[in-house]
Amino acid sequence: MDKQHPQQQWREAVIAYAEAINRYVAHGRAQGWDNLEEPQAPATEHLLEAWQAALLAINRPGTDEQQRQLFREAWPPAHLPLLPLLDEQAQGIGNLLLLDDGSLLVRIGMPFERGQVLRLDGQGVTPVIGVEHFGRCPGRRYYALANAEGVRVTDGWGGPQVARLAWPHGLEGLPAGYPFDPFDLPPMPTALLPFPDGQRVLLVSSDGIFVLAAAGATRLLPREDDILEELRQGTDPDDIALGLTMAHAALSPDGRLVALGEQCGRHLVLDEQFRRIAEVGPASEYPHFALFNRRGDQLILNACHFYQGGTLGVRVADLPGLDTGFYSQDPRTPQLQCGARVYAGVARDGEYIVGDAHGYLRAFGEDGHEHWQHYLGSTISAMDISADGRTLVAASHAGFISQIALDRGRPQWQIGTGAHGEVRRWLCWKGFDRPLAW
Incomplete structure (x- = not known):
């Protein structure tokens, strides 16, 4: 094999490993995992120099789409062969959106890091000037675009501005008369979600979860x-933790419900006046993620422990007055998925697709029935899906962005159980002057 061209060695190794893993998974799922030995990844580190040279060459100006497709066939994408490079070159993707024209809006860098917002398409890479963070409403109409000066809302990508909102000062919703300090700097958003009216934005950050509006922010x-209960119990104001860990939130499609949480406590759901209507005990230790289905009549709630997790489902009709404890067996909150610590997810008709801490995309139905799994590698950090539910994009902490055609066939080199095929991968790595298309 060593006498073969590096490209041929790569292709054969990647395909052989993917096929072996897929057989292994099929056998384990059908007959059990006892005494089943997981296939070992082939040695490919000696091929990395040739792979990177070929990748840089195919990204030179003037390369057409047919040449890119031939390159992907010759050097099929894979995660494990690149592990030796990740310590020095990987960087997380904090957020991404699939725009209606098929281009990608991407933030390179995690929310707590200085990052760069780029637009990626078939023509190349374009910096988005003046935008440090972004988000879109559930109905895909309004966009929130943020920088240090505040948040502006536009009607459509590139459309007219319909609202200009200030950052919270940090004292909103805190008991008066106590020596709490305002923010020194604006919060670093982990999510910006415009409401369907285009006049308000849900801000999620480690400094707090707020609703931004023209009249000011609501905590x-x-x-x-x-906070008042802690003060009544004698806690010194300086010892009250106002920061949040694992802060997360989701808007219902109609904007009337907010599901939110953080690692301390239970899952919360608020109505359109931001009154608490439900507290749901998690299926694992720490609330971590929330997502409404596309119709808006079901909500999933994920909680985690280390790299594992559990996801509950609850019908919106059952939310008013719902009050359950940790690990509740209440039939209104069945566990729909077991095992995934979820960092990102999307919904399409009748199906949730979530990304876990082990690099898998996992799809399951609203009844909890498992549909398929698809391997990208590293922790999945951000996801989006097209309006028609046929194109999925997923990003990872390793700096990969994968664009996947759903339900249109699985290539030989893909590890997974579904009929889905990646059509483009971007590498957003340190050491490259721009993301490179694979």
Whole structure:
């Protein structure tokens, strides 16, 4: 094999390993995992220099789409062969959106890092000037575009501005008369979600979860009642933790419900006046993620412990007055998925697709029935899906962005159980002057 061209060695190794893993998984799922030995990845480190040279060459100006497709066939994408390079070159993708014209809006860098917003398409890479963070409403109409000066909302990508909103000052929703300090700097958003009216934005950050509006910000978490209770119990104001860990939130499609949480406590759901209507005990230790289905009549809630997790489902009709404890067996909150610590997810008709901490995309139905799994590699950090539910994009902490054609066949080199095939991968790595298309 060593006498073969490096490209041929790469192709054969990647395909052989993917096929072996897929057989292994099929056998384990059908007959059990006892005494089943996982296939070992082939040695490919000696091929990395040739792979990188070929990748740089195919990304030179003037390369057409047919040449890119031939390159992908010759050097099929894979994660494990690149592990020796990740320590020095990987960087997380904090957010991404699939725009209606098929291009990608991407933030290179995690929310707590200085990052760069880029637009990726078939023509190349374009910096988005003046935007440091972004988000889109569930209905795909309004966009939130943020920088240090504040948040502006546009009607469509590139459309007219319909709102200009200030950052919270940090004292909103805190008990008066206590020596709490305002923010020194604006919060670093982990999510910006415009409401369907285009006039308000849900801000999720480690400094708190707020609703931004023209009249000012409203604090949703930490809750004033909880802070007052701590003060009544004698806690010194300086010792009250106003920061949040694992802060997360989701908007219902109609904007009338907010599901939110952080690692301390239970899952919360608020109505359109931001009154608490439900507290749901998690299926694992720490609330971590929330997502409404596309119709808006079901909500999934994920909680984690280390790299594992559990995801509950609850019908929106059952939310008013719902009050369950940790690991509840309440039939209104069945566990729909077991095992995934979810960092990102999307919904399409009748199906949730979530990304876990082990690099897998996992799809399951609203009834909890497992549909398929698809391997990308590294922790999945951001996801989006097209309006028609046929194109999925997923990004990872390793700096990969994968664009996947759903339900249109699986290539030989793909590890997974579904009929889905990646059509483009971007490498957003340190050491490259721009993301490279694979």
